[in-house]
Every structure is written in C-alpha cells, then in structure tokens.
Amino acid sequence: MAGPTFQALPGFRDFTPRECAVRNYLFETWRRVARRCGYVEYETPILEDTNLYLKKSGGELSAQLFRFEDQGGRDVTLRPEVTASLARIVARHQRDFPKPLKWFEIGQCFRYEKPQKGRGREFHQFNVDILGEPGPAADAELISLAIETMLSFGFVAGDFVVRVSDRKAWINYANTQGIPADRIPEFLSIVDKLEREKPAALEEKLAQFSLTPQAVRDFIADPANASFDYLFIEEDLGARGLGDFVELDLSIVRGLAYYTGIVFEIFDSGKSMRAVAGGGRYDTLISTMSDGAADMPATGFAMGDYVIRNLIEETPHAAMQMEVWLQRNAAACDVFVVIAAAEQRENALFLVSSLRRAGISADLPLGQQKLGKQLQQAERSGARFALVIGAEYPLLTLKILASRTEETGDASNAIDWISDRLRHPDGPLLA
C-alpha cells in the first residue's frame, strides 16, 4: 500500500470480533441487572448543543470537549457524559411517567484527554439514575444495583468495596466551622484533593478557613460524623445482605460541584486502579438545567467500560466467568455444515437454509474444500456441532466437536433433532 497507513485516532479503539464480544458481555450484563432491578432503558443523542455542557459545568471542562461547528453553523459537542442529556429529557417528559423514575442508559461518551490506563478519549458508560425520590431509600436502592452489577460480573466479597460519603455531613461541618455558604464549594474542592495536594499548599488553603489538615483528617476518621442518610443506607443494604460491601469514607467528596448529598465510589480492594464507578445525589441539577421548569430530586451513578474490564481481567474468577460467556456467546455459529460429497451441495444448501429459518445459527463452507479442512473450519468457527452431509444422504452425521463424538439422524427431521440437541448441554454421550 502506498501512502500513509491509517490507524485509529489517539484514545479511540477498533473493536475486533473478540473485543466486540467482550464489550457485549459488559453491555448484556449491565442491561440484565438493570432490568432485573426494575430500571427501564432510554437513549439520548450522542451529539448535543455545546451549551448543554457549558451550562452545567463551565470552566475548564470545555477544554476537554470534542467540540466543533456543524455544517449549519451550530456549536456542537460529542457528549462527554449523559447526565446533562438525561436532565433535559427528564425535565421535558417527566410528567408522562409515574414517580420515581428508574432509568438507565448504556452509551458512548467522548472526552479530549490524554489516554492512559483505564482511560481513552472514547468510552462506554453504564448510567443509572433514580429521579423523583428524595429519601435515602433511593440512594440505597441505587447502590444495591451497583453492587449487584459487580456480583453479576463474578466479583465476590473482598474483591471490591463501595465507599460511601455524604456531602451533607461536610456541609454541617462547614457550618459549625463558620464557613460561609457561598464558599462551601471551594472548601469541598479542597477536601476532595486532601491527599493529592502538596502539604504546604494544603495547609495554606485550609488556613483561609481557620482549619488545619489534621482537623479535617480527624473529622474524616471519626465514624460519629456519619450522616443520618448514611446510617439509613448502611441498615438498608444490611437487610439486603449487602452490608459487607459498603463502608463509610468521608474522604470521598467527588470533584463535581452539583452533588448535594450522598456520594459514593466503587474501588477494587487493593485500590490499585482508579474508581470502577462513582455517583451520588444531585437534587438541584434538573432544576438548574431546565431553568426551574422541572424540579426533581435525583441520584445516579456511572460505570465506565475501561476500568471494569481491567478489573475483570485481573481477577481470575471474574475473568473465568467472562471466558465461559464468550465461548457460549461469541461463536460464529452453532452448527457448521460439512459437505463430504460435492454432489450433495444442493441438499446442504437447503439444509442450511432450513436451519437458519428455524432460528438455528448455521454456516457452511463457500468453496470446495477437503473434509479435513472443513472440519477444521467448523472447529475454528466455535460451533458446537458439525453436521456432515455425504453420500449416505438423507442420513446425516452430527459431530459434537468438543467431545469428538458423533451421532446419526435423518435429514427429514433434522430441524427437530438438532434443535433438541442444542437445547441440552453436551452431557454423557450416546455416540
């Protein structure tokens, strides 16, 4: 090939069949768990009016937007998140639904950041929200879904932990320390960076509020500072049998200004990676985004595909579970038809067509190949069965590829026969 060779843009990925199957594993697990817990799926556009994001956050975030002018002169942005779109759609349509809303979306988002481990410029996110319910029962319900999701990926106690905090506890603390209300966001932002800031700078910043790093750390370390909502959640999740997965961690504040209450993050137990998921309560965002047209309390979280995948691959039992799923779900077909005698090709075509129409995934070789090659092709396709059609037609041989055994049957009832065999696992063999 002459000229430059093309590759995916920095931070973007090609999904080969294997990569795509892994992605589908994540998506299907997310979707299954959400539905199981009573959430419904919605979807919003991938491209939005840039103002939607500037209004919500503003500031430096605009530097990380995939932003451009479309051919109609509109200032548009590839979505960096879905919460803003959710706020819009909810503000507009919320009267059509009984409360609370339990909604989820699986979608691709874009952020112009430097790619590194656990982060690309494009990623998929599982977004789950409960809207219209102000009490901590909603937060507990949401956190339980986050935990159930982890369990569905095969993680067990000891693999991960949900660290829960409450901004209300911090706001109370700020009040008792005499911090003026309009400076609380600034204060929370300092708390958020407590362990990342240089000691000298940290001390200086806290001094503005007549506080010391030690005083703040003491507050974090004291379980007595847990809020009422946190205690409620702890009890609620305990009753669900999920108490072991949650712990109080007041050091979690999260960077975003719009969180108003409970906030939480999921970490791998070794805390060797960035957060697997994070979220919290944002009771004023819907109102802000809709200029007061709709005012709904809300709580939600998001889980990205990068970190959860890394964690699955580094956790043997979770990785094993994914491999099993991939073997069952990523095969090119279930039945590979092998043509042992070239003159049987027409019968084979009819057979393949019938199988397919009956809902059975079937494939066949396109050229004339030797038997050995065809069987090899069958094996590589990942199919469970190779159906051999040869001179004995209408007698067919069904080879169970994994066990290298076989059985015979008649072409006239091939559909029923094979459907039946597909329904049952390859148990003890008759062969």
Add this chain to the structure above:
RNA sequence: GUGGUCGUAGUUCAAUGGUAGAGCCCCAGAUUGUGAUUCUGGUUGUUGCGGGUUCGAGUCCCGUCGAUCACCCCA
C-alpha cells in the same frame, strides 16, 4: 497541558556503528470421506516520519508523530 519509557514483518521479538533475521500467525500442499501431531513450500518491511553526525545509521544526536505509564483532571 507536563514528565518518564518505548517505536524493526500481521504479531512477539533478534541484529558489538558494517549485506535486516527468527518463532508464531496466515495461505497452499504432503493426506481421493474425518478435526491432532509432524513435514514441505509461500506472502509481508522505504527499521514510524524528517533532518543531522559518520566512509557507512535499525543502532548515535535533534525534531516530529504514535504507543504506553504517571501527574493534572476525572462530568
């Protein structure tokens, strides 16, 4: 945006400054109706790109692009 490390075949990697190689993968055959193993043969490179030093650069120097890791940030 800042910094560290690294760029050689599809891939994993070799090549004291002196003629660019191997394994794997892929394709075909040995095997005329059975998947393995083995054997044989075959395809592929402006050594990321551009300069510089040198008689001579994959190798040394500078730039650039890309990958990766960390910082920043993390909606």
